[in-house]
Amino acid sequence: MRISKKWLQQYLDVSDLSAQEIADCITDAGLEVEGLEAMSSGTNLMIGEVETCVDHPDSDHLHICQVNFGDKTEQIICGAPNVRAGIKVIAALPGAKLPGGEIQAGNIRGLESNGMICSLAELGVDPKQLRDDQKNGIEILPADAPIGDRDPLAYLGLDDVVLDVSLTPNRNDCMAGWAMAVETGAVLNRSVKLPNCEGAANEGSATRLKVSSTTKKCPLFLGKVINHVTIKESPKWMKELLAASGIKSINNVVDISNIVMLETGQPLHFYDVKAIPAQEITVKDQLECTYTALDGIEYTIEKDDLIITSEGKPIGIAGIMGGDDSKIEADTAGIIIEAASFHHVNIRNTSRRLNLSTDASIRYQKGIEPLAAYKAMDRAVALLKEYANADGLEATVQYGDDAYTPVEITVSPSRINRLLGTDIAVSEMVEVCRRLQLQPSMQGEDIHVVIPSVRQDLLIEADIAEEIIRIIGYDRLPSTMPLMPATVGALNERQQMRRRIRSLFTGFGLYDMITYTLASQKQVDDAIMGLTPVVELASPMSEDRKYVRGSILPSLLDSVAYNQNRSVKELACFEMSSVYAKGIEEEHLAIVLCDTLQKSQWQNIVIPADFYTLKGIIKTMLAQFGFEGTRVIVKPNTVDVEHFHPNKSACIYIGKDLLGIFGDIHPMMAKRYNVSSAVMAELNMEVLLKNRASKVKFAPISKYPSVTRDLALVVKTETASADIIDTIRKSGKRMVTDVEVFDVYTGEHVAQGSKSIALRVTFQSDDKTLTDKEINEVYEKLLNALKQELQAELR
Template identity: 30%
Template sequence: GARIADNVKIKKGKMRGEESLGMICALQEIGFSENVVPKPYLNGIYVFNEPLEPGSDALAALGMHDAVLDFEITPNRADALGMRGVAWEVGATYAEKPHFEEKPLTEGDRPVGDFLSAEVKDAKDAPSYQLRVIDHVKVQESPLWLQKRLWLAGIRPINNIVDVTNLIMLAYGQPLHAFDYAKLGSQQIVVRRAKNGEPLTTLDGNEHELDDQDIVITNGQVPVALAGVMGGLNSEITPETTTVVIESASFNPVNVRKTALKYNLRSEASSRFEKGTNLADINRALDAAVAWMAELSEGQVAEGTVSPTSVSAEDVVVDISLDHINHVLGTDLTQQQVTQIFEQLGFDVTESDGLFAVAVPPRRWDIHIKADLVEEVARIYGFDNLPSTLPTTTMTIGEYTSQQKRIRRTRHLLEGLGLTQVITYALTSAEAAEQFKLQPGLPTKVDSPMTTDHAVLRMNMISGLLNVIKYNQARKETDVAIYEQGRIFTKTGDQVRPTEIEYLGGAITGNVVAKDWHQSAKAVDFFYAKGIVTHLLGDYSLADPIRFEATQAVAELHPGQAANIFVGDQLVGILGRLHPAFEHAEHLPATFVFELDLDALFAAPRQEKIAQPAPKFPAVTRDIALQVDEQVTNDQVMAIFHEHGGAFLQDVTLFDVYAGDHIAAGQKSLAYTLTYRRDDQTLTEDEVTQAFDKVKAALQTGIGAAIR
């Protein structure tokens, strides 16, 4: 009536005419995982390798009634990946000091140097590398007590040599590896970096093509193991093995982790090496392992250790004060309490006037600074015992910086002008990065780009905005006005890290006024985009004048509808329509774009805005129409007005531009309104006429204007 795995009930039956009331079971049938069943018994009945009393409890004999401790280890506490580390932790909790019995080691007369030598090419790859040799071994099934310890820990028993390496790893937390000496093919072990393309078949039967980031154990010629990860099939321990080389080492944790992840070979060994091991246990674990192997395999241990590299494992002394501990934890612990906690942890401690000098042993390589000691005190004292206290530090109310405030105001202004904020990728193609550049610079390339469209960091904002417009156009959204504030990345030839510059970009296409019953649709034009930029820059209260100068230097912009934007003499942006050829190539409609260097604007000198009372005296206006060469710009005319207009000229407005009938070829007509005003009295006709005549004369001599 007993039930086994999968709730199968054992029933009464007959075998060869004999009544059967029981069943001979495989380990899987009584609840063992296939991952821990010894391979010879995976598909058959398990046979005990030592005599047991018939009728005794099979589960007890197999260790199924044993207590198993299951730990969730955080990465910083790799010392608890060995039972000795766990014993220290339990001892600290219960204020008891653990005691460990060391397995006595008996060496033979033959020196280890008769068997092999070893070399480590780079001590950074293997700071400590130790080898021992056991001769005349008999590789066989491990005794039942050893098998039980392994399968209860989730490890499959293999043979008495390999099982001892796993037993010592579980006890000390120090991974070991065993090589078949005869299969090494030489009397030399060399630890080096693999060569690119070098092959190795690991113990799991998979062949790997290595690279120069992998640390390998070699026989001087070919790899026989991936250091800290997995051994090679070409040096595997088998029943025919008679001489064994045992390795105990410390490997570069970064390389071990990268190698294990690269080849999907996460193992018990790699998990420990990548987190660090107790340097003081490297030789201790090796000696314990060969002592057990010699006993279980009837082998003879060669005299001495091959040690091409080694490290000294010394205590780390950390100084800390009682006041600091109590301040951080909010406690009122006494010197005696803190000293007792450190002693429970097995740390040597000396105290003088509330100052502790704590000697941390190598088995706790996670402790280096005062904060680590505070954490240990809190753990042993008990987090639940820590009092709840209010923060004692002075609270500082956070606020935006002036730059953050300006960026937010800029966003609000643009949204008020009808633009919508978008966020695009900072990664772009190499071609797009070189477009619309304000300043010369080199792109920053991504080492391993996913696609060519995301191969470099952007050097302008406009390219990303155009992608958004194309996306919307494909979905029949033809009226688009967008902006983006973010960073561009540029560098010179000798820069390693790029310079990050805060930028603002905008793009507008389609109609800015929709057609309805009382008005026609109005498409965006250059002056609409310029008006947005002018309004935005006007809010910056810049001390230097803002200028727009026509340019043909930006290949992606229309040569007749493009301008550089200056504040004083500094170039801070560009504005214009896309070049028709560029629009055609990118399948874009007529689109106007602008880009501003916000960092340059933030650094530009400011002029405070001062509120003025409403004028008390009336203004006087004069209109003037000029016929000038078509190459003359509005900026040139305005400069003459402001230079020669006199003290009472308050404002100049361009209200008409005309070219065509009644105007000579190559000429154009510009019409302006000039506004004059005095703050202290009403202007007389003579004062206005005198100032107006000076302006007309300056226009005629300065730009050859004909007054119409």
């Protein structure tokens, strides 16, 4: 909310306070003033008249100006294209300090120059408020500008400071200048006088205007015909107030609609009465068409959008912007006023989809008080009669109602003091309620308050308690030390898991990534073991951040694609984060490896980022937590073959619980995410936490030598290497310490439907040196077991 000191001065006396002092008081009361912005700035300025203006003999664009300041005349060299004799200007004299620096007397191409003739932009005025001629040249003042005036900024109404107030979500009422004035008056304990125009819209003869709505998204619509208005320039105070609010002045009628919106918070729309000959306005949805708005841009209207229509044709996008075909022109003789209520979520969705954010749409999205439409209509009629010679008023017509029920609360001072931990006097509480215009009255020992319609955030006694301490000052709250039990600092099981995984994975060379928790529809659809039902945000920032994610991998793949598109091909990363569904929260771990995990060219060492590397990383992690051996089961992937390659992926279980899925990305998913190639995994860490891990045991390295034997087995193609290794380990018991596959072969000399697997078996004892006889006995035993269980034959 932008409100200037001059604007506040219209309603309460703040002449003795600086803008900074006002800002500090408002901030202390809970509405943070994020910044102060001067409308303009400059010292040692003076209004002068250019008496003569001749071309500089040594320049094709400079001019020699003699400027009369009343008590003296100074020579100033000026390069502005619009400078000429006979005009009144603003001059910065030597020593003046402007936003661009300090002005000094000097010599310009051989001639003396004692100052600078200024444009408004050079005085710090927002360029958005300036016309093209004002941006491209010096400011030419009206003929009645007083020569010698040393405060030209005040003469132009630019001696103002704007307070940029950050509103909390519950204080949408302060989007209205009147409400902000009441708030400021309560904080400063000063009387506030708002314009009294109640009932101004009741005047009017019989009308044929009809207003209606075919949708529940428009509960209230007011319309009023004013047959005669005069289009002219707005008064000075109105233009100054609009400029301070960042709105450019157009003409008196359009400016009045904007002023009323700023004052009451209720957006209005004025239609040229000639553009609506049927005198019929209907709010509709379920229309599909294109429509050209006031900004001259054609928008595509969809069924969910609210449209203002007349005779079935659009004349405005409800709550956002009117149409180009019904706008106020210089020849407009009469107008129709619209003041309506629209569903805030619908306005937000339309505004976001059309990428069309206006002052009106912002106010509708934040919520408008129930009686704002009536206040705005009264204020608009009063201003139109005063500044636009409004005549020929017809009766105000209404569709629907405001559905407003006044709120009254009876509060107990003793309960409020107990709640706040204070000893505030009852009289002081009553005074605060009076300052907030809550109409307090005593009912026995209790205080009865009537909540104004503008304060929709005050509903219960606790709200009144908050208002009392906010206005009195939080420094009245007693200072107490928090009572906390002494505990020994330690990480819980989940925190320990996170720390150990991050330490292990970064040691492997993986990057620890952090991606957005909010996801798009595409990312929700591509969830890996995703939680459901997904949580959808009521007011998302954009379509790409519409849902709370139930899976990490899609977000991580977007980050991988970003890096690959910037020539970062060798990427290994992981992310550990919470994922959500309605009423559910789980910890997931996602991993993505691309190209190579590690590479050393001079050593000719390459660790590829493939299925087996990823499998090794996952199994190493599980072993660190005490999950290995028969407790960890890897099976072919039958759970998700839409996102994982069906022949190059697997599911990993801890006992009977599915821990996760890992393997090559499916080519179609890789194409959707613009990822060249990757192996990936998503693991549900809740499975790890809920299963009881085996105790990790440590043993000394055997001091006796080991013996290795290589063997090549011919087995059926479908026989898994893991089954062969398990059979060898079970047969060899404690004498077989390691089994490693070092070759898999299919082709010539191997029967169709079979494959050759070469393994290296390590034999070792912790008690003695093994003899050939002992090794041979175990070797024969494991060969027999392989033949019986897996039909394996020595090659």
